Amino acid sequence: MIEIYLILIGIAVILSMYRFFRGPTTADRIVAVDIMTTLTTGLMVLFALYYRRAIFLDVALVYAVLAFVGVIAFARYMEGGL
Amino acid sequence: MSIASIVGQALVLFGTFFYVLSSLGLIRMPDVYNRMQTATKSATLGSLGVIIGVGIWAIGEVNSYSWISKTLIIAVFLLLTNPIAAHALIRAAYKSGVPLWEGSIIDKYKEAEASLERVEQIKEALGESAKEVEKNE
Amino acid sequence: MNELAIIIFAPLLAGALAWLIEVKGIRELIGVTGAALPLGFSLLLYQKTTEGINLALNIGVFNLTFALNHLNWFFIGIGTLVGFASILALVSTAKDSYEWLFALMSLTGVLGVFLANDMMTFFIFWEIMTFASFMMVLRYNRSASLKYFLLSVFGAYAMLIALGIIYAKLGTFDFGTIQQAMYQEAYASAFGAETLLSKNESALIYLLFLIAFGVKAGMFPLHVWAPDAYGETNQSYTAMFSGVLSKAGVYGFILLYVLMGTRLALEFGAFRSTTKFGYIIAFLGGLTIIVGGLLAALQEDIRKLFAYSSISQLGYILVGIGVGTALSIQAAMFHALSHALFKGLFFLIVATIVYRTGKTTFADMGGLAEKMPFTFAMAFIAILSLAGIPPLVGFASKWVLFEAVISQNLPILGGMVFFGSAIGFVYLIRFVYAVWFGQRPTDLDETKDAPLPMAIAMVILALFNVILGIAPGLVAKELNKIFGKEVIGGDLFILDLGFGKYNALAVTIYLVVGIIIAGIIYFLGAKVRKVPVTDTYQSANPVTMEYNLTIRRNFFLPLKETLAFWLRISFDRLYRTIGTWVEDLAEVMRTYIYNGNTQSYAWYLAILLLILALWGV
Amino acid sequence: MNQYASLLIALPLFGAFLIPVLKKVGKNLVMPFLVLVTLIQTGIAAWVFNEVYTSGKPIIIMAGGFRPPVGINLYIGHFAALFVLIVAVASFLMAVFSIKAVKVEPQDKYAMLFLLLMLGATGMIATGDIFNLFVFMEITAISAYALTAYNKTGEASEAALKYVVLGGIGSSFFLVGVALIYGSLGTLNMAHIAQLASMINPTVAKAGLALLIFGLAVEAELFPLNAWAPDAYQEAPHPITAVFSAFVVKASLYAIGRILYILSASEGWNSVLSLLIIMGTITVVIGELSALRQTNVKRMIAYSSIAQVGLIAVGIALGTQKGLDASIFQMFNHAIVKLLMFLAVGYAALELGGPEMENFKGLGKRMPITAFGITLGAIAIIGIPLFNVFWSKMQLIMAALEAEKIGVVALILGASLVEMVYYVRLIHTIWFQGDGDKIRENSALALGMLLLIAFIILIGIYPQPFWDIMQKAGSDIFNVAEYIKNVPLMGVSP
């Protein structure tokens, strides 16, 4: 069953990738990245269940933290705030 | 199949729907502001669904309650950070000069910025002391 | 510690001490002692030459082995004698400790070369000699020293490869073992048996040795370093440089005969009455005589003149060696000795002139016989000796050489040797008149005669020129010892070659009588008006500076013009052109490869990876 | 007791980590501290050297107490013991020089990077594990990047950029090589790999070996991977340039040798050897020719160093014990001579306002000891008898002859010929051109130079004991069976 969700979310990630490559502005790309990271976090959590390993949840959390700060960094850079 | 599994799976399904929706929004909306509008909201809700869903599902599947506590942490973290990130991004987009969609009807922020600029100019005219004050704030 | 160690290392040690102490007076004392000790000990060792004497020093990875025998005693005799004279003269002309160090170091080098009993030792001391003499030249002229060093090292490395091949094939550096092995090789190859060295390899070794020793001996066309190097250093030192160091090359050729003469002769056969490999040496020697002689005649600088003269004289020796009969080799060795004696003397004379006048070109000199009578007397002996006028040693050796060559029925070589003698007269005339006679430039009016150390040094060499000239049998005896048979017969005063005879004593007596008569006539009779040299007219026109065919300036301009075409073919220039070309190429390559662009550099990595991929490693 | 040799790793680390604390106590303590640490390191290295050479057995340091291949081991055999000592001594000398030469801030960072550079080279030489080799290589490389750019001029940054980019590509491909070898054998320990070498799939072995050597060759300055080197040598602070030439490049060369020989049982080994010979040869030719018309003395000597590296690589790639011995001898001698030369040139450049040849006119009169140092170094490196390099070049030639490679002999000699040309020009410029006021030479540096000179001459006239050491060191690398035997491998079965 889980496979279906994994595939669906995978599709969502790929769809977001369209926006990443398409742009047209840098802002669009970063928004796409932001959404992709959120989706990926969910994907990781789902993978943890798929492999029955709770330890992967920690990985998902680290990923969420890093991705968030990463997006903030991009945002601050883009607005010329640094 | 236990109740937890069913509930959990339902939540995951619910979340997955919004995940897909968020990616669609990203594609279909006409400008970065509207993309953010749609994508952020559904991605966040989707995360809540998927992640908490997994936590509940695991109660039935792996028979462990430690999953739900961790997934809750992740979910709350995303709930807190996603709108912050969205806010930071939209502000950045605006400040970096990405224009609003041509169908947009109003831009109050622009007006406010203009008046703020006028205030700045007055401050400038008042001289160094004003700057000092600002710095100390 | 035995005597050989003292002979070899005393100069080096003295040089180092002199260099460190740097107190005028003491420095000179140490230096001269350092040169005197080898001389003394080599004289002491004379009676030990028959039973031989060995020295093995375990310095370094290789054992340094030395041995004394008749052959090398002859050469260290030349080396220590002329070396001592040269070092003595250095007392007057050396500028600083630097020169003491390297002059003495080069003496160590050359004595080590003569005494070495294996190839490695030979090479090491060869390098020490080269290096030290290079440092002496570097002091005076960078480009001359560089040319010298490059060619020398080129030669040294050729030798290194040769002895590397020998070692790889025969597994030894020891002269005795090599000689034996080569001898066996020679007969093995003659009988078609398997040999350790192939024909090509022995040819290669020969070629490499030819280059190695040819450079040092100043053999055409490897001679180009010599005029500059001999000219551009302390002239007292040049006495040793030209007199002794060049003999290392000669010694090397003799060694080549000793080690593998049989092998080469049998492998490559004969040309007319001589071996092919020997004929090559002889022919190059002949060319060396001509080129050196002609160019000597064209020089305007007194130092250069003798430098080219040295080259020319070395040519004689090479001819002798190349002809390859026992007699001709003896003749070559004899001439090596006499060349060392008279050329050493010449350079000391030049050193004295330069030291006293500060001038080096003929144009600035003249009439010095009056101001430097002693030096002039020395020059007189040297000139006679070089020109091959009996009863001086130069005549004896040259005579034997002529006889040796002519007797072998080699007309081309004979012609070359004869031409060399003729041109020798030509350039000597220049030296005689331009320096010693004629009008003296006014700034030379205060010129003093030779200082004491130089005078002593000159006297030593002059004496030997005379003694060995009157008693050439002394030398012949030693040469016969080397060959173990009587090649040159006769007694103390008479050289008997079988088909010719030279009685030095008789000639001396005739000559002395003749001179006495001539002196009487001169002092009693003739009144000669002294005419300033510049007071000459040509077709009633005053002589211009450009076409001033006085003896002191452009005297041989017509000759030069005649030879213009040939003079343009300069090996010196050729080598220079090649050098410049290599450097230009290197610069282009360097700026192209190291072009500064990081990305290009990354491409180099990609290219290497591509090669790896295509190579399929 | 022997495990205390791990202090060779621990001490520089401890020292480097202590510097930030020390800086709080007093900023001017940092440089003396650097000298102190390198001095102690020298002491330890000397002890280790003595231990290894008197017992004749290598010291195997087992980190964490695990036997190899389970744990990483350091293998301080005859080679490592010798070169670790060289690293320490060179570091000590250059640390002293740094007090005089390094005035750019922040000195505490310089001192840390310096110690870690020393650590990296020490580790590269000592380690017995290919991935650990990578780690130490990166320690060396990254500190080298930083130190190259340390002067913070545009040119220094440019040099460092080149170094970083090329080094980065090199280390990436090195890791691909590690992945191939590991994927094929399931182990990273060098002795273990050597043991299993005949079992590797030949395709993997060849590509893996080639990639490992490719990665190392960037650091080892082999053409065409060495384009960064002249720039880095030119722009790095003077003591660092000396250190680069003295041991950084040597560590990489050693690593090439070690990896080459532990995989000697694999198929396709010979094609890697011949490739290495070609690379080495071109390195020599281009290095020497590039030095010819240099007007920047540091850069000139840098090219000369590169050429020497080529010679060493050729010796390693001869594939014979004699070749290795000779190469190691050459490494050893070259390290000493270049230490002297860069020390002297660096010092002169400091006093004269830059390493341009123009400034060196009259150096002989102005700074006689320094000038003497440069001269003697030049003479030695050309290969004049009575100086150390002569013997190693000689041995290299002998080795080439024994391997029947006359071309290599010609290469060595030809290189010496070219060296002669540019070094003679330098010597002449120093002694016989120009003039100037005498400069009082720093007595510590003068002493250092004289010590090195004495050492060069000592080896020059009495090379036998050194040659004995080199032969032991060479056999340490060449004799792989012995190496495998010396490492106490535990049986690991799949």
Add this chain to the structure above:
Amino acid sequence: MVKRVLAIVFILIIGLWMAKALDQVPFGEDRMLVGKYYLDHVKEETGAVNAVTAVVVNYRGFDTLGEVTVLFIASTGVAALLWKKRKERSAKTEGSVVLTTGARILLPFIMLFGAYIFIHGHLTPGGGFPGGATIATAFLFLYLTFTLYEVDHKIFEPLEGLAGIGYVTVGLIGLAVGGYFLFDWIWQTWGVGKENIGRLISAGFIPIIYTLIGIKVGTELTGIIDNMIKEPEEGGQ
């Protein structure tokens, strides 16, 4: 254009070559030799359940020490290269109240999370490096948000050094106690925590080393961020 085409051709050939070699290393097959040993012995020999951690800290401790060193070099090197006499934070605009308040609230959480990661390194896929990196992320967030925020260098630099000293010292104690550098004396000599494999207090010195590494990495990365984000003051070369 030519350059690009050539580059593509080159890398394709190189890629083909690597692929050919990799083809001989079949994917997904069990080729473990030493790896298998680790899996079999990790619990008894190190007390860690995370075999990667045991490899990282115990079996291949030298690598990790080196790795710590590499990061230390980077931090030192960056500081050396970007060193200026006077440097100041000069962010142009401050983040909005959302960002600043978000940073305040998230800071303790992220730091705690970092600590969680490094202290559980022997139990979960974590360790000193990710833990330290997470902590550094917290500081990065502050740098990104506030105009004038700056860490206290007086504390950070010595802390970085002390953590490193701590690591080396732990290793040296191993040398003194157990005879080997980096010997796990807590586990092998003292036997602490033998009974609670899989629980927090186990795995010998791994948690200690990971704590030290966590602190070290956190301070180092923060230092790098600090150096890169700051700009020299006008004229303050």
Add this chain to the structure above:
Amino acid sequence: MGEASKVSRYLYTVLILFIIWMFLTSSFDPQELVMGVIFSLIVGALTYEVFTEKGLANLNPRRIAYFVAYIPYFVWAMIMANLDVAYRVLHPKRPINPGIVECKTTLTNNTGKLVLANSITLTPGTITLDIKGDRYFIHWIDVKDESVEGASESITKPFEKFLKVIFE
């Protein structure tokens, strides 16, 4: 309302951190708890000054009660918002009418402002673009009222009544 005492703020921070720790470890193993206390104390000491202003006062039961009540309200709003999104995204004509409007808030507390901004972002058709003092600039996907008062009424007001109690 001014700042609470340091002790209060510190204890509050430690408490929150410890709770998070327990969630993270999801274990009652005493070893974990002890370590949790230690780390909470350390991290709390480093961060309490920025983390909270009111300290333990946040734990006022009334605030907690409002907070608990706020959650379902907010979740409901979020779901509605997403259905709204679904409608706009999936509708073939993309029915949107966007613009940037201004709202005023009566909240003075920063945390309150943050939560308000986040709530706005996650609820129907709005996203917080910037905040200047008490002025919220909001991107509205379907602008219904351009005036400050009108916009405030429909966007900020509904949340403010909760947040006022929880954070002020």
Add this chain to the structure above:
Amino acid sequence: MNPYYFASIALILIGFYAILAKRNVLKMLVGLSIMETGVNLLLISVGYVSGKSAPILTEGITPNNAVDPIPQALVLTAIVIGVATTAMALSVVINLYEKYKTLNVEEIRRLRG
């Protein structure tokens, strides 16, 4: 060729391509990072064993169904080294830009020959 190896090699090559073809120094450094990523993926792929899980011996994982831990440990190290290299390179570039006012690699060539 299996997709993991393929992806690793592709990443390495893409990174290398960037270094060879991009003029902007920063892009070249990005290329370097991509290469490093590819290498790391390769290492991990080499250690993967089909059907086995992460080598953390909890939750029912035993030595028999865990993948090789070594490559994972190696990659941890390699990642950190990559980060360190990148950090160094960036600060070099910062200095470089300050002095040369350009990031075009073809203009950064004062040192040559």
